[in-house]
Amino acid sequence: MTPLETANFLYKQDAFSQWMGIEILEIKEKYCLIKMPIKAEMINGLKTVHGGITFAFADSALAFSSNNDGNAAVALNCVINFTNAVRLGDTLFAESKLITETRKTGIYDILIKNQHEELVASFRGTVYKINKKVVDL
Amino acid sequence: MTPLETANFLYKQDAFSQWMGIEILEIKEKYCLIKMPIKAEMINGLKTVHGGITFAFADSALAFSSNNDGNAAVALNCVINFTNAVRLGDTLFAESKLITETRKTGIYDILIKNQHEELVASFRGTVYKINKKVVDL
Amino acid sequence: MTPLETANFLYKQDAFSQWMGIEILEIKEKYCLIKMPIKAEMINGLKTVHGGITFAFADSALAFSSNNDGNAAVALNCVINFTNAVRLGDTLFAESKLITETRKTGIYDILIKNQHEELVASFRGTVYKINKKVVDL
Amino acid sequence: MTPLETANFLYKQDAFSQWMGIEILEIKEKYCLIKMPIKAEMINGLKTVHGGITFAFADSALAFSSNNDGNAAVALNCVINFTNAVRLGDTLFAESKLITETRKTGIYDILIKNQHEELVASFRGTVYKINKKVVDL
Numbered sequence: 105m106t107p108l109e110t111a112n113f114l115y116k117q118d119a120f121s122q123w124m125g126i127e128i129l130e131i132k133e134k135y136c137l138i139k140m141p142i143k144a145e146m147i148n149g150l151k152t153v154h155g156g157i158t159f160a161f162a163d164s165a166l167a168f169s170s171n172n173d174g175n176a177a178v179a180l181n182c183v184i185n186f187t188n189a190v191r192l193g194d195t196l197f198a199e200s201k202l203i204t205e206t207r208k209t210g211i212y213d214i215l216i217k218n219q220h221e222e223l224v225a226s227f228r229g230t231v232y233k234i235n236k237k238v239v240d241l
Numbered sequence: 242m243t244p245l246e247t248a249n250f251l252y253k254q255d256a257f258s259q260w261m262g263i264e265i266l267e268i269k270e271k272y273c274l275i276k277m278p279i280k281a282e283m284i285n286g287l288k289t290v291h292g293g294i295t296f297a298f299a300d301s302a303l304a305f306s307s308n309n310d311g312n313a314a315v316a317l318n319c320v321i322n323f324t325n326a327v328r329l330g331d332t333l334f335a336e337s338k339l340i341t342e343t344r345k346t347g348i349y350d351i352l353i354k355n356q357h358e359e360l361v362a363s364f365r366g367t368v369y370k371i372n373k374k375v376v377d378l
Numbered sequence: 379m380t381p382l383e384t385a386n387f388l389y390k391q392d393a394f395s396q397w398m399g400i401e402i403l404e405i406k407e408k409y410c411l412i413k414m415p416i417k418a419e420m421i422n423g424l425k426t427v428h429g430g431i432t433f434a435f436a437d438s439a440l441a442f443s444s445n446n447d448g449n450a451a452v453a454l455n456c457v458i459n460f461t462n463a464v465r466l467g468d469t470l471f472a473e474s475k476l477i478t479e480t481r482k483t484g485i486y487d488i489l490i491k492n493q494h495e496e497l498v499a500s501f502r503g504t505v506y507k508i509n510k511k512v513v514d515l
Numbered sequence: 516m517t518p519l520e521t522a523n524f525l526y527k528q529d530a531f532s533q534w535m536g537i538e539i540l541e542i543k544e545k546y547c548l549i550k551m552p553i554k555a556e557m558i559n560g561l562k563t564v565h566g567g568i569t570f571a572f573a574d575s576a577l578a579f580s581s582n583n584d585g586n587a588a589v590a591l592n593c594v595i596n597f598t599n600a601v602r603l604g605d606t607l608f609a610e611s612k613l614i615t616e617t618r619k620t621g622i623y624d625i626l627i628k629n630q631h632e633e634l635v636a637s638f639r640g641t642v643y644k645i646n647k648k649v650v651d652l
Contacts, residue, residue: 113286114286114287115286116286117284117285117286117287117288118284118285118286118291119281119282119283119284119285120282120283120284120285120291120293120294121285121286121291123282144256145256145257145260146256146257147254147255147256147257148254148255148256148257148258148301148304149250149251149252149253149254149255149258149304149308149375150251150254150304150308150313150315150375150378151254151378154255154257154258154297154300154301155297155300155316155319156257156293156294156296156297156298156299156300156301157257157293157297159293159296159297159300159319160291160292160293160294160296160297161293162293163291163292163293163296164285164291164293167285167286167287171286171287176287178287178323178326179292179323180322180323180454180483180504181320181321181322181323181455181504182292182296182320182321183318183319183320183321183457183594183639184318184319184320185317185318185614185622185639185641186315186316186317186318187614187615187617187622188615189315203596203598203634203637204598204599204634204637206598208482208506209454209506211596211598211637213637223614223615226614226615226622226624226639228594228596228637228639230454230455230504230596232482232483238286238287241287241288317591317620317641318592318641320457320502320594322477322485322502322504324477324478324480324485325478340459340461340497340500341461341462341497341500343461345619345643346591346643348459348461348500350487350500360477360478363477363478363485363487363502365457365459365500365502367459367591367592367641369619369620387560388560388561389560390560391558391559391560391561391562392558392559392560392565393555393556393557393558393559394556394557394558394559394565394567394568395559395560395565397556418530419530419531419534420530420531421528421529421530421531422528422529422530422531422532422575422578423524423525423526423527423528423529423532423578423582423649424525424528424578424582424587424589424649424652425528425652428529428531428532428571428574428575429571429574429590429593430531430567430568430570430571430572430573430574430575431531431567431571433567433570433571433574433593434565434566434567434568434570434571435567436567437565437566437567437570438559438565438567441559441560441561445560445561450561452561452597452600453566453597454596454597455594455595455596455597456566456570456594456595457592457593457594457595458592458593458594459591459592460589460590460591460592463589512560512561515561515562
C-alpha cells in the first residue's frame, strides 16, 4: 500500500477521527495535512473548544503520518502548547512532519492552525515502533 | 459556590465532557476524581482507544480541579505519557492533584487508571489563571 | 552489584555529577535521593540558578535510579516545570521514583526541593532500555 | 540596548554559560544561534555527554533569545527530546526561534545539532514575562 492508501485504511477503522469529522488533505511518507471543522459537541465548560479535541486532532495527524509507511507506531508521550483559543465555527488544520527517527522511535512536530492561519497549538509526539504491520493489527 | 457546585456548573456547560460520558465522583478544592466508560466511537485506527480520548478525559479532570475555586484557569501546556493500551469495555478513572501554584500559574498531576487499577497514562498540566470568574465566562 | 554499588560505579565515571558536587543519600532499586549545594559557577544571567543546573541535577537522579539494576537506560525525553527560583546558598534535594515501566521503557517522576522543603522543580523522564549492561559501556 | 547588547549583558552575568564555554554567534530580536565545544567535565556515567549539559546549552539559547528585547522572561517549563548521543570532541550548535507569544508568555523551539549537522536534541521552552527589565534584576 502507498502512504495514502495506508492512511485511508487507518481512517476507515478510526471511529473517533470519523466522529470528529477529520478530512485528510495530503499524505506523503511520514507527513500529513488534515482538516477539521469545529462542532457544538466539542465545546468545554469555559465555552471554548475542549483542549482534548485540539489534542485529539493533532494525535490523529500523528497517527496518519507516523504509521503511513505501513509499520505500526504508537505514541509514547506527547506535549501540547495551547497558544490561542478555538471557538465554535472555526476550522482547524494540522500539519505533521517527522523531525528525526531511530530504528525504534520517531519524533513528530505538528502545528495546529485555524482558518486565519493563526497557530492555536503546537504538538510534539514521540512514537515507538512496535514491530508490527498496520494491516495485521 | 462550593468547589463541587462550581465543578457541576462547568460540567453542565461542557458539551464534550458530556459526550464522553464523564461522571464526577469526588471534588475537593483543586482536586477531583472522575470516571468514564469507553464506548465504540472512541476507538482509533489501531483498534485501541484513541490517545486523544485519554488526553481529553485527563484534560477534563484538569478543568474540574483547577477551576473549582471559581477562578478561571486555562491550560498553557500539557504532557502525557501513555503507559498501557486502553480497550473497548474498559472504564477509566482520573485523579487530579495540585502540585504547586503561584499567583498566576498552577501545575497539576493526573493519573489515569483502568478498572484493574493499572496506570494507562500519566498527565501533567500547567494552567494560567486568567483573572476572571468561571461564572462570568 | 547491588543498586547502591551500581549507582556508585556510575558516579565514579560521571564527571559532570562530580563537578556539580552531587552527594548520593539513598539508593533503592529504581529509586534514589540525592543532594547538591549551589555554588557560584551555577548562576545565570538573571542572577538565579541556571535552569540547566536544576535540570542536570534531576537528570543525574534519573540516571542513578533508572540504571541502578545494572541495565543501561538512556533518556528519550524529559519535561521540567520550574516552580520556584533557586539562589546561591541553597541546597537542593532530588528524589526519583519509578512511575511505570515496560520491557523497553520506563517513566520516572523526580521532585526537586530546596533546604526549606519548597518544591523548586518537577521533572518527568522517559527512558529507553538499550539492552546493555552498565558495566559494559 | 540592542538585542545583541542585551544578550552580551546577560552573558557577562551568566557564570554557568561562561563555564560551559558558550559562544554567541548571532542575535536577532527573539532569536539566537550559539555554539559550545564539549569538554571532559561534561561526561556522564555512561561515557556520553550528560543530558543536563545538552539541556543547559539549549536553556542558555532560550535565555539569549527570549530576554534580548530587554524584558525579563523566565522558563515556566521545558521539554527536551534526545535524538543522538553527544561525545567528547563534539561541538554543539543551538538555534532558538520564537514560535508564538502572548502579552505574558512565549514559546520557543530550539534545535541542537552537532558539527555534522546531525540533530542531537530538540527543545521547546515556555517562558513567562515577569514584567521587569533585564537591566533591573
